[in-house]
Amino acid sequence: MSKNYHIKISVSLPLRVVEKLDKLTTYKGKSRSKYIAGAISQRLEAQNADLTEMELNQCMAMTIARLGNNPRDSLMKQILVAYLNPVTNE
Secondary structure, three states: OOOOOOOOOOOOOOHHHHHHHHHHOHHHOOOHHHHHHHHHHHHHHHHOOOHHHOOHHHHHHHHHHHHOOOHHHHHHHHHHHHHHOOOOOO
16 A cells, blocks of 8 residues: 655745746646756656667667757767667668
């Protein structure tokens, strides 16, 4: 009999982060808590993932979760694509 207990915690976030979060959640009638819990879960799963056994789309999603979706991380994403789809000289 396993229950999914929730624990209330308190965190401090920069105002800009909260404003962006609200645009994705509360302004659309969604829960901040669920969004944050989902984001943390994705990040934890991404840190423990074995990227060599995943499809490219899954790897890209994990990469975004690990690195963020920032244009400056595009080089790392390109390296990942090259690693997962090596060019062979056959």
